[in-house]
Amino acid sequence: MKKFDAVVIGAGMSGIACALRLQSFGLNVALIEKHRVLGGLNSFFQRVKKSPDGKRQGIRHFDVGLHALTNFAKKGSRKKPLMKILRQLRIPYDSLLLKEQNYSLIHLDNKKLKFNNNIDTFISEVETYFPDQLDGFKKLIEVVESSTLDTSDNEYISSRKKIKEFISDEILQEMIFLPVFYYGSSWEDDIDFKQFCIMFQALYLEGFSRPYGGIRTLFNILKEKMQALNIVRMMGVAVQKIEQKLDHHILELSNGEVISSKKVFSSIGYPETQRVLGQKVNKEAVGKLGFVEVQIFYNELLEKKLPTICFYNKTKKFIYRNPDSLIDRDSAIICSPEGYDDFEGKEGVLRVTFLANYKLWKELDSKEYTEKKEYVERVAKELIEEIYPAHLRTESFIDTFTPLTVEKYTSHINGAIYGATKKFLNGDMGVKDLFLIGTDQGYLGITGSILSGISMANMYGFPTRHQP
Ligand SMILES: Cc1cc2nc3c(=O)[nH]c(=O)nc-3n(C[C@H](O)[C@H](O)[C@H](O)COP(=O)(O)OP(=O)(O)OC[C@H]3O[C@@H](n4cnc5c(N)ncnc54)[C@H](O)[C@@H]3O)c2cc1C
Known part of the structure; x- marks a missing residue:
């Protein structure tokens, strides 16, 4: 049986950061990820780009998660979460190639408020x-x-x-x-x-910024670090069961392997971790909030100076709930990846995110699912027309994900991006030498989840070697 000082479950942002930090303490660390790609909720992918008559026109890149990197800090600033992350993971500030947002907009009923990186x-x-x-x-x-x-x-x-x-x-x-x-x-x-x-x-x-090149810029840096530190990476392998022993844990993996680890850091979520521990899942705490996102590509770059992110609500009262219908048409986030200092792409892109009901999406058969995705795409386009009406745009491609997509790629119950309604700020869910990191530890977003992985590694990882 392979023995580790620490096993990190999930190679999303928090898991990668945690594994890097633990390995830097000289521990023998394994990072186990159910999927074949890194990134979890914040990954990226690419597809061949084709002309209307089907000719290959290169590659189109998609960011799954990144709308905006929160917690912007200027080079040289101190005591900011972003600077702490970079320091602890030894990442040079300039390598992130950060571009600041234009400005963002809160649009509620007929009122609009702007904000940017200066309060x-x-x-x-x-x-x-x-x-x-x-x-x-x-x-x-x-x-x-x-x-x-x-x-x-x-x-x-x-x-x-x-x-x-x-x-x-x-x-x-x-x-x-x-x-x-x-x-x-x-x-x-x-x-x-x-x-x-x-x-x-x-x-x-x-405030907000975006690495030039999108989230892959950050991933390439993290990947190089993992390679340099020789972290054992098990990709395409799920942790199916964790059994707690006196001074270590036994983990059963989907490839049939059984491994042992003194400590376990889990980024898969609180109820999801309960599931692999064989505990009764705390149903009350399971997150209910799912999202649908439509990414629309245009043949030409968009007009300059659109808000980077527009947070939109049609009426005076903002209802942030699991909707009774497939999506909530009354509010949305409209993200313009071009709304930064500089943009590397050749096409215009807008992304529209709606609150969505996981259960209703789950009930659809595959034909209905496709039809409803098309319906949501029409709603997204109508909203864009309404909010940014004055501009002519020719659409070239459209891609949509639902709470089922999130569930498939992250295993979060209900496809709940922000996880459970119970957070464990000290990472301790009451199981000896097992710690929550990431979303359900309570630090959210890209910067938050990286910070979570680092702080939990600092708090609990420093260093006790595995006694075989
Ligand atoms: C559409 C979208 C837009 C977003 N936009 C932004 C944004 O603009 N800015 C921002 O800061 N944040 C954004 N976020 C949120 C951000 O992506 C997340 O908060 C962050 O990535 C969470 O990271 P994590 O490591 O906590 O969890 P996750 O990314 O969920 O990682 C958990 C990992 O565990 C793996 N896993 C699950 N079960 C098992 C198992 N049994 N065994 C092994 N592996 C397992 C999963 O496959 C996954 O890779 C967005 C998210 C989404 C989905």
């Missing part, structure tokens, strides 16, 4: 459109800036209640929540205030 822009928007809320908004910023994360504190505090201490205008409350929920809440219509502070910091105080 003063958001403050001045609040001053212009909600002057009587300015003092409260500044106070909220102070509270977020001074908040420190106590990882042993798992008490849930409703942000909807808490925000009333600072902002009395309900429209402004909704507008602040719109990006925060969309980019990081696993709770319906609310978010734990600790998570709110993390997201507020990541989105509004630090």
